[in-house]
Amino acid sequence: NAGVTQTPKFRVLKTGQSMTLLCAQDMNHEYMYWYRQDPGMGLRLIHYSVGEGTTAKGEVPDGYNVSRLKKQNFLLGLESAAPSQTSVYFCASRRPSRGETQYFGPGTRLLVL
Amino acid sequence: AQSVTQLGSHVSVSEGALVLLRCNYSSSVPPYLFWYVQYPNQGLQLLLKYTTGATLVKGINGFEAEFKKSETSFHLTKPSAHMSDAAEYFCAVSDNARTGGFKTIFGAGTRLFVKA
Numbered sequence: 001n002a003g004v005t006q007t008p009k010f011r012v013l014k015t016g017q018s019m020t021l022l023c024a025q026d027m028n029h030e031y032m033y034w035y036r037q038d039p040g041m042g043l044r045l046i047h048y049s050v051g052e053g054t055t056a057k058g059e060v061p062d063g064y065n066v067s068r069l070k071k072q073n074f075l076l077g078l079e080s081a082a083p084s085q086t087s088v089y090f091c092a093s094r095r096p097s098r099g100e101t102q103y104f105g106p107g108t109r110l111l112v113l
Numbered sequence: 114a115q116s117v118t119q120l121g122s123h124v125s126v127s128e129g130a131l132v133l134l135r136c137n138y139s140s141s142v143p144p145y146l147f148w149y150v151q152y153p154n155q156g157l158q159l160l161l162k163y164t165t166g167a168t169l170v171k172g173i174n175g176f177e178a179e180f181k182k183s184e185t186s187f188h189l190t191k192p193s194a195h196m197s198d199a200a201e202y203f204c205a206v207s208d209n210a211r212t213g214g215f216k217t218i219f220g221a222g223t224r225l226f227v228k229a
Contacts, residue, residue: 104156
């Protein structure tokens with residue numbers, strides 16, 4: 001099992017450019033999440049999905065969109081990147097029961113110039 | 114609303130010394146509590162978790178944590194630090210709302226340094 005994988009690992013964008021981050025999991029998990037990690041702020045939830053075809057906003061959704069067309073994939077899109085979106089992005093997945101562990105991908109480092 | 118406070122953004126210990134990382138939480142419902150560890154340039158991985166039952170929880174790599182409801186705390190300890198324990202540690206609390214995706218709130222993190 002590869003677990004949770006993320007592509008790309010690193011990306012540099014110019015302000016205003018768009019991109020899509022891909023998260024894939026092979027554990028058949030129902031729930032998937034996108035977080036951003038910034039120094040001194042822990043992880044903050046951007047968007048999440050409780051199943052194929054469903055998405056919902058998290059704590060910091062502005063400037064991001066997501067799609068979950070297939071159960072195993074969760075895409076995070078930036079339509080018009082801003083320097084404030086420079087961060088490390090983590091995807092996670094878990095089973096749909098109380099107290100379950102989240103499994104994280106290795107992260108994507110994004111630099112917006 | 115739930116929240117997590119980790120006391121100390123940086124903790125430094127000598128190899129072989131006790132490790133104590135502090136975490137306090139706020140939750141209006143019985144909490145599910147987690148400690149995750151992040152090694153450089155990696156994602157987070159679970160150290161241990163409390164859901165129900167025994168309040169002293171043992172995790173991987175010799176770590177343990179005790180859930181103290183009266184103190185709203187879930188401090189992480191390890192009797193003897195090893196160089197390989199140097200990492201960032203995150204305390205987290207999860208709600209029990211299935212419709213909300215069991216959202217998890219993470220603390221700001223504590224970076225552990227281990228001196229030889």
